[in-house]
Amino acid sequence: MDCDKRFSSGHLILKPEELRLSDLVRLILSGDVEKPRLVDSSDTTEPRFRRRILIFVSVVVLKILLLVSAPLSLFGSASEFVLNFLSHNTFSDVFLRGEVVIPEKSSPGYVSFVGYLDTRISLDTTARREDGHRFYAALCIMASKFAYENPARIKYVVEDYWKMKFLGMDNYWNEYLEKNTTQAFMMSDESSDGEETIVVSFRGTEPFNSEDWCSDFDITWYELPDIGRIHGGFMKALGLHKNYGWPKDPLPNPNRKSPLAYYAIRDKLKTLTCHNQRTRFVLTGHSLGGALAILFVAVLIMDGEVTLLDKIRGVYTYGQPRVGDSRFAAFMEKRLEEHDITYYRFVYNNDIVPRLPFDDKDLMFKHFGTCVFYDRRYDAKVLREEPNKNFFCPAAMVRMTSSAAMELVRSFTIAAREGPEFEEGWLQRVARVFGLFLPGISNHSPQDYVNAIRLGPSHVFRVHRNLRISN
Template identity: 55%
Template sequence: MACDKSFCSNHLLLSPEKAGVIDLLRILIYSDVHKREFVDSSEEGEESFERRWIMFVSILAQKLLLLVAKPLSLIGSVIEFWLNFLSSNRNFGRLLVNCFRGKVMPDRESASYISIVGYLDKRVELDNRIRPGDSEYHAALSMMASKASYENKAYLQTTITHHWQMDFLGSYNFWNDYQRKVTTQAFMLRDRDTIMVAFRGTEPFNAADWCMDFDLSRYELPGVGNIHGGFMKALGLQKTLGWPKELDPLLKTPAPFAYYAIREKLRSLLGENDKVKYVLTGHSLGGALAILFPAILAIHGETWLMERLEGVYTFGQPRVGDDKFGEFMERVLKEHRIAYFRFVYSNDIVPRLPFDDSASMFTHFGRCCYFNSKYEGNVIPEEPNKNYFSPLQVIPMMMNAWYELMRSFMIAWEKGPSYKEGLLLRIFRVIGLLIPGIPAHIPQDYVNSTRLGGSQLFLHQQ
């Protein structure tokens, strides 16, 4: 199926399914990569070794993920099932009761069934010390919504309506035209005069999600800059149509495209009341989609929707474009007075990827809302150690990982029982001793940051 690339002025598309082992080796040896079948590029000539190395890593990672997709999904399902099984049958007596009731096996569609991400941080209630109107309120609510986005529809509906006392507007699954499957998820809620759209991040055992993260294909849009290809595909880029402003009404897909479906839903909801505005949020991959959504609105000239957008809150968001794209977005956000808060906790590895260098061409824009491991917040131009792999940072990161592990045993005593960390999260803390930055990406520390350091951070911004 031919890909429509007429919407962009320049492109580099990587197709891992077309690359064999010999092809991968050739990337590192020969510089004429644009002649290869698995590379579709509008550029000609030779590529530097640095860029060829990035292509090699991107394609190799995707090929390995595609190879282990089914067993990876099975492992995740088994772990998730047993976590829920043990939780719903806490002891032998409860197991016997459930046997008589015929409810021994957990129901994956029930409100009590929780994802692996949910078991890392099981908090449901909002912090009652942060009230509507407080400077950190939307940040704290956005992070809880971003964490909840990993859960099923029943969980979301119960949490939002019964615990948060807000209106649940629906959860949605979206089609990825390149992977030919449903990969993107989001939900919407209404809190008084604010509608919130929360995009789900990368699920730990979902190979399709990881492939989008590692897909370093890119599209350069005229006057906009280069944008991460994997995230564009997740948001609704289509193979045969590219990125049209309006969809063909005759187009049939198993599920809607994320950008177009959410845009239409917002048009309908916002049209009912001129006072209502909306907020976009997401953790990890979800954060990337949250900030790309207004970018596409601006490209399509959706001025009315841009004017109703109050803010974008992302947590652990990876880089989504080059410096030219960053300049474009800063102009757009300033013109429409849209607040953009990019939260980064400590040594979280994800906001430091893809690398910010001349080879990868990706960079962050806007200010960074940075929290250290003591949950002290500050607004800075860029997170420390922006590319993660600095040799000078190895020892400080290892020491910080030990501190976070020890803190996990003490924080409930210091901050209260709602901050207690479970066994599963402590296992991740131990992994962090070997690979610092992995457990720092877990929602737990971002929730803690918005609750314990949010007021301090927003005070710095004023």
């Protein structure tokens, strides 16, 4: 095994940039995974056809995403600018008075594409601190939603609307891609009795960022001894050291232009929590951000950061992809229970991302923790695993398309039933139409997760990890 993987006991690395048609044919027809240039594996053979199909699909999807990366990013930036331009300029301003406002991307008024899908700013007024997990779930989904915004806008909303303290937003380095790929912000909320809660919110999958989507569809993994197999792309985004894995402290690297996410956030939390013994923190994120939130806890456990682990109030993720295999899931379940860490993983209806990377009963990625599954009626069930866990089942497509059609109809009636705060804009309705063709994509919007927490039943938050929960 070369030095790039020496910290692990096994690995599977996909290299879609090396994709050739002949390699795809060889991969499908042969169990020899050493020869195709698009696969780097510690296993020299793969006799199972199902496994080779999973690798085939993942490589093809990754290759397509890499090919469309530049135009997709350009389209996203242009769409975001147009949305902001239209919101800053009325017809009369432009055509009658000749006044044009050019929106600035770094200003508090500049809204991300995700922000236009759900324009709500205010927190859930029905959630109280004494509600425990429901309060933090409602707070964290809003923090996860605003992690997509620029720092000035986050600061404006946190301090002016939520009346909390903004602690900063930073970009973090990925040593494998040699660029900033990870963002997270922190804020703090202090109760009347002096108890402080710090919220760490990781930014999720941006709609027009191919690299983010590559992380979701990639089945790359590294196996850590006595722990299990963990998703490679998510570990790299969190701060995995090239060649060295997870040393206790970050190793010097002259090419590094910004800090590594895990180490910078860990050290900042140590500083923030040492002044007040009653300070606790929660970790959260939507989509890719949710994966980074729970893996942050995993690395704390691997590093033996007991003091910080004991200060975790909870982990709340929304539409989170899978992060490890069954051994890793068992490892995390045991350690979370030892440190009394509550982990809620929220899944809405047919959201495709929690079903990624593709599941394989012998090898691949498994979920763990308490899954709160919401259907399109915002009813909720506490499950071990979300229904239809592999998503790509032809028999389920009719049901999912029917559900997407009902959600499109609901978008025109929900405000009349539930109140004006649930009114959906035209952009979200366009996403609902798109959901008729790919239901799992439209169900990934933060809009439905905000609605689910606010409208869903509260009894799901009374379920503890040590209770037996059914599938």
